Amino acid sequence: xxxxxxxxxxxxxxxxxxxxxxxxxAPDPFDGKTLSVVAKAMRPDVAVFHAHKADRAxxxxxxxxxxxxxxxxxxxxxxxxxxxxxxxxxxxEAVATFIPSILVDTVVHAPFGAHPxxxxxxxxxxxxxxQRYVVASRDDASxxxxxxxxxxxxxxxxxxxxxxxxxxxxxxxxx
Amino acid sequence: xxxxxxxxDSELIAIxxxxxxxxxxxxxxxxxxQIPATGLLLAKALHAPNAELIILNTVFRPFHTSRQFHFLAxxxxxxxxxxxxVQIDRRGNYNLHHLGSxxxxxxxxxxxxxxxxxxxxxxxxxxxxxxxxxRRSLVERVDFISAAGxxxxxxxxxxxxTKVITPKAIFRFDKEAGSLRLDTIHAPYxxxxxxxxxxxxxxxxxxxxxxxPPSAEELRALRTVVRPQMIETGxxxxxxxxxxxxV
Numbered sequence: 001x002x003x004x005x006x007x008x009x010x011x012x013x014x015x016x017x018x019x020x021x022x023x024x025x026a027p028d029p030f031d032g033k034t035l036s037v038v039a040k041a042m043r044p045d046v047a048v049f050h051a052h053k054a055d056r057a058x059x060x061x062x063x064x065x066x067x068x069x070x071x072x073x074x075x076x077x078x079x080x081x082x083x084x085x086x087x088x089x090x091x092x093e094a095v096a097t098f099i100p101s102i103l104v105d106t107v108v109h110a111p112f113g114a115h116p117x118x119x120x121x122x123x124x125x126x127x128x129x130x131q132r133y134v135v136a137s138r139d140d141a142s143x144x145x146x147x148x149x150x151x152x153x154x155x156x157x158x159x160x161x162x163x164x165x166x167x168x169x170x171x172x173x174x175x
Numbered sequence: 176x177x178x179x180x181x182x183x184d185s186e187l188i189a190i191x192x193x194x195x196x197x198x199x200x201x202x203x204x205x206x207x208x209q210i211p212a213t214g215l216l217l218a219k220a221l222h223a224p225n226a227e228l229i230i231l232n233t234v235f236r237p238f239h240t241s242r243q244f245h246f247l248a249x250x251x252x253x254x255x256x257x258x259x260x261v262q263i264d265r266r267g268n269y270n271l272h273h274l275g276s277x278x279x280x281x282x283x284x285x286x287x288x289x290x291x292x293x294x295x296x297x298x299x300x301x302x303x304x305x306x307x308x309x310r311r312s313l314v315e316r317v318d319f320i321s322a323a324g325x326x327x328x329x330x331x332x333x334x335x336x337t338k339v340i341t342p343k344a345i346f347r348f349d350k351e352a353g354s355l356r357l358d359t360i361h362a363p364y365x366x367x368x369x370x371x372x373x374x375x376x377x378x379x380x381x382x383x384x385x386x387x388p389p390s391a392e393e394l395r396a397l398r399t400v401v402r403p404q405m406i407e408t409g410x411x412x413x414x415x416x417x418x419x420x421x422v
Contacts, residue, residue: 010293012330013323036331066240
């Protein structure tokens with residue numbers, strides 16, 4: 001959208017409004033009296049998300065994840081990791097959820113880039129890993145240990161996939 | 176001879192919620208909403224075959240984006256929404272954020288979110304439920320207002336809370352007074368039970384009717400139509416398997 005603010009019906013009288021400075025109660029500019037919430041636009045510096053497919057020009061096909069389009073439009077810089085990179089997205093591939101290259105700064109080839117989450121139509125979530133993540137995130141010490149093992153001590157994305165994405169999940173991936 | 180029907184609290188609340196769904200309307204519930212999802216599917220199986228259902232994060236959703244759901248509600252096209260709060264108060268406010276008086280140091284923190292506070296203003300009717308009817312859940316004043324029951328006439332608002340459903344009773348929201356009033360009591364509870372377990376004035380002025388109990392037809396559809404449907408479609412399937420029909 002890219003508009004500076006947007007009216008929202010609701011939230012008046014909640015304690016949420018007391019704790020946020022990006023939402024205020026304001027009168028309708030046309031009748032001068034009817035009140036509703038006006039929310040300030042969020043403009044993230046950088047958005048990072050994982051896509052089904054990208055092409056060499058930076059066009060992105062996102063499957064069902066239509067909300068990513070809004071995120072790409074709002075953000076100043078957009079980095080997309082893609083399950084697969086092709087030379088050129090076909091017309092057919094560009095009709096579902098399409099993000100034009102003009103919005104995208106960087107594309108990174110990263111198969112299993114959604115892991116341990118799943119990617120609709122390609123592979124299911126790694127529930128066992130998710131469980132470990134939930135347990136690890138209960139306190140700072142165990143979460144630091146999780147990060148050390150799965151992020152800082154891993155040399156590359158290929159090494160991550162090799163070590164942490166089970167063979168069974170890898171072979172079940174839909175091309 | 177048949178024995179009196181037995182049912183658990185989740186089944187009871189789902190059945191009472193299903194009675195709020197009207198045929199031909201658009202009715203919805205949010206994520207993590209096993210009981211409302213059950214109520215919606217039950218209504219469709221019984222009296223509302225042409226109801227449009229939106230059960231977020233399941234196969235029962237007409238679209239894939241939060242943007243479309245947001246603007247459907249903002250346009251005023253949502254007829255009924257099911258919500259829940261950890262605390263619900265006399266003014267129809269509910270709290271889904273945290274307990275304790277200091278928001279920076281809460282005793283307990285809950286999922287929160289802003290969606291409920293929006294939809295409370297947008298859906299024509301919102302029915303709030305709580306699986307616990309005690310003085311800690313039904314309070315005079317919630318610790319934090321996540322969704323506001325009433326508002327000034329000059330505030331743009333398309334709809335209101337209409338009812339609160341618990342395992343013991345149903346409250347009706349009096350829009351003029353901006354407060355809840357005890358509507359009906361589920362057997363076998365008495366007015367004294369409700370008074371003892373509710374943290375606010377019940378607004379009772381005369382005799383209070385008994386809630387029509389789940390009928391044999393409602394229980395049958397719940398257990399033989401909705402339960403397998405939920406399991407087959409992965410709509411809170413594990414929950415349905417463990418809960419519906421288990422008394």
